[in-house]
Amino acid sequence: MTEPSPWSRDVIPHRRLCLAADMEQYSRLDTRTQSAVQTGLVRLLDEAATLAGLDRTAWVRQPQGDQEFSVLPEATPEATVLGPFVHHLTVRLGMLNARPAAPRVRLRLAIDTGVVADAALGHAGPAPVAVARYVNAPQLKAVLAALTSADLAVIVSDRLYQDVVRLGHPDLEPAQYIRAHVRVKEFGGYGWIRVPGHGPDDVRPSVEGAHGPLPSPDGPAPSRTMLSQHIHQGVAVGRDVSGGLNVGLPVIPSSVGPWRPW
Template sequence: MKDVPLLRSSVCTPHRRLCMAVDVEHYSRLDTRTQSVVQSELVRMLDEAAALTGLDRSAWIRQPQGDLEFAVLPKATPEDAVLGPFVHHLAVRLGDRNARPAAQRVRLRMAVDTGVVADAALGHAGPAPVAVARYVNAPQLKAVLATLTVADLAVMVSDRLYQDVVRAGWPDLDPAQYTQVHVRVKEFGGYGWIRVPGHAPCDIRSAMAEVPEPKPELLPSASAPSRMPLSQYVHQGAAVGRDVVGGLTVGLPVSPPSADPGPAR
């Protein structure tokens, strides 16, 4: 039996990048031919939106997953351009496409975060890829798109990006158009901000009215065996536990709480 060669050490070198996921709503309900068409059109719309924004899609590290494209963007990518003009152009391209006679309507969920990411055997590893995967599948984002039936695109950005970029006052970004949500999916817990182009924050809040509020993580009792928590709430960015979803993997344990956690915040 031949030995399996070891991965090069450079494969696991972490770096900080902007990560994005774009997912097609109700993709599994489509027949095979329509799925193929929708995949091609999704790539075309992303290409066109990037070109109109001045972004080079050929430099993106893309990880297609059928109804979803995950991408790691180059280091020099301007984050405000992605959150502003790119989202705008994607919404316009999507609206134009759906306005075609007899076209199968395509609706998208999009998530963006920035943070540590590393190349891995099955794609990418690190907090940012996992956070993006959780944000794009957040119950709140799904509920917003399902309820606002006129909308074609719903976007969630991480709290880190909202605080660092959206609130910085860039011309194409209006902080008042975002609504904060607390996301808990599997072992992931964090804050995100939802924006739906063409819809006011009050519409977003109304659409999320029926989504249950995530329950707080209970700390282990003194009599319970000591366990390392798989997630924690954070106000900046996101903390993740060990998980594997498709090609997005992570193995970063979270430090256990100290014996005296201090006053609650």
């Protein structure tokens, strides 16, 4: 009996929290040091998750050299990831970088929630694609480059900011986040950046300097050709995306209310 082709199986999407952690200036390291900092990154994420009460063994992890992309299990408390996990990751990074003669590890961290499905080369869906774009946002890179004393810069999607950060959880302070209009490849959307240990006045100049001030939601109407975040079975492969992407297709803005990038 002939087995059915794997391409004919139904793709079952789920809503998941997605996270990407990327090391700064990894390519400048020699091979031996790259191996050491990869091991260190995994240990840092393991320790931060354990201290925050998260089970890292349940994360679906996709290593990518200087980056780890993870899909977290259902019912993971989003506020725990944005609050205690980020806090413990910051502390552990500081302890690691305080060791004499150790290579300094600096991270960009991106977090989003949305539709995810298993795929042949990793994961498909809007959330994996968005996280890959957020972690490479020019504003996030600019912030980490400018704040040389910082070990970690974090960006969360507008969805997470509106649904979780703004609710006023004890570990989250909405005023510490600076909004950024992220445009990377076909992707366009808003994210919110914060740098643990630095206030918004430290972060804002780099965010605005990378791509200029954000357009006002009440300002002039945007052009009729805009970037859409709609994705049809896109597959995250390493740092790029292949598959049926239609991100960036022209969309016609609604005539009622301000334009929003989703």
